[in-house]
Amino acid sequence: MEPKPPEFGRFAEPSLLILTSLSDGPKHGYAIMQDVEQGTGRPMGAGTLYAALVRLEEQGLIEPLTPVDRRRPYRLTAIGASNLAEQLRGLSDFAQQGLRQLGETQP
Amino acid sequence: MRSLLIRCYPARWRARYGEEFEAILVERPLGPFDVADILLGALDAQLRLRGHGATTEHERGFTMTLRIGGFAAILGAALLALALLLGSGALVRIDRVVPSLLILTGSLALLVALAGMSAFQARAHPRLSWAAMWLLVIATVSSTVGILVGLADSSGEGSFVWLMLGLQAAVIGSVLYGIVTYRALSTGAALLLVAAGVLLFVGLAVSSTDYQQGGSLGIVAFYPGIICFAAGWFVLGVQAIRLDRPATAPPA
Numbered sequence: 001m002e003p004k005p006p007e008f009g010r011f012a013e014p015s016l017l018i019l020t021s022l023s024d025g026p027k028h029g030y031a032i033m034q035d036v037e038q039g040t041g042r043p044m045g046a047g048t049l050y051a052a053l054v055r056l057e058e059q060g061l062i063e064p065l066t067p068v069d070r071r072r073p074y075r076l077t078a079i080g081a082s083n084l085a086e087q088l089r090g091l092s093d094f095a096q097q098g099l100r101q102l103g104e105t106q107p
Numbered sequence: 108m109r110s111l112l113i114r115c116y117p118a119r120w121r122a123r124y125g126e127e128f129e130a131i132l133v134e135r136p137l138g139p140f141d142v143a144d145i146l147l148g149a150l151d152a153q154l155r156l157r158g159h160g161a162t163t164e165h166e167r168g169f170t171m172t173l174r175i176g177g178f179a180a181i182l183g184a185a186l187l188a189l190a191l192l193l194g195s196g197a198l199v200r201i202d203r204v205v206p207s208l209l210i211l212t213g214s215l216a217l218l219v220a221l222a223g224m225s226a227f228q229a230r231a232h233p234r235l236s237w238a239a240m241w242l243l244v245i246a247t248v249s250s251t252v253g254i255l256v257g258l259a260d261s262s263g264e265g266s267f268v269w270l271m272l273g274l275q276a277a278v279i280g281s282v283l284y285g286i287v288t289y290r291a292l293s294t295g296a297a298l299l300l301v302a303a304g305v306l307l308f309v310g311l312a313v314s315s316t317d318y319q320q321g322g323s324l325g326i327v328a329f330y331p332g333i334i335c336f337a338a339g340w341f342v343l344g345v346q347a348i349r350l351d352r353p354a355t356a357p358p359a
Binding site for chain 2: 028029030033043045046047048049050051053054067069070072
């Protein structure tokens, strides 16, 4: 039986954004916030960031590294990378289906 | 401001994330959005960490509601005692809308207290619990009406009836809840609330007859009644918070 995917409730979207931000290497909190803001055009507050980080760490999808100047970087774990890939594939399928329904699929 | 916001998080959370979180707040200028976001994050952390040592979701919910109920009881006791004092005109002569507002917020706080602490009294007396709950609902509604009438009627006579109705409903509801929880939470609090009910009603009855003759004998019973009322809910609240603290919480 496949393990149940982790539930993040209302922090599902911030969690996905954080995982995506960490997919190209470890980052500390402020760098994640900047990365998310650049990628989505929307700011992510520190309260939301840490609520999601705590959940991701508890689920073993990210892990903390040694702090540098009080900033603690986080990196994706193998489970986190696999979970992110699965979520992105799901979103991609969903987007493809939506585009097909609109008749906008590119050949 | 930064340290104040960080202090809104639970101690265990601060011990793990406090330093790195503060480093972020130093780098990022705080706007209203950030403050609201951090306060919501702190609330989330408080709710998540509450009862983390509990083994089931039910226990987690239980410890959380118990503590919220305890704090609400203390707040409601303070607000209603102040309403009684101001309403009696002993401290200052003020518009009756102020005590009505205090009764409204105090009754709402006691409703939250009753709902929170009801998780603990194990439904031993469901009818009394529901009666207490409905009486506090009546107190809340009646003080809301009192406020509206008071705003429309400058003489304040109309609002006085609603104010007294709300007050009496809150007092009777409190007495009933004291009886409901006398075994589970605190016998002392139950005795204080029952004594408050008796003293306040004696005080009100004597005052209304004595008022015709210009005397103030009712005060002899009324003020000890206020003290017993506030003390009763305060003891209930403290007892609920103490029960929430204990061995169920793991070390930080």
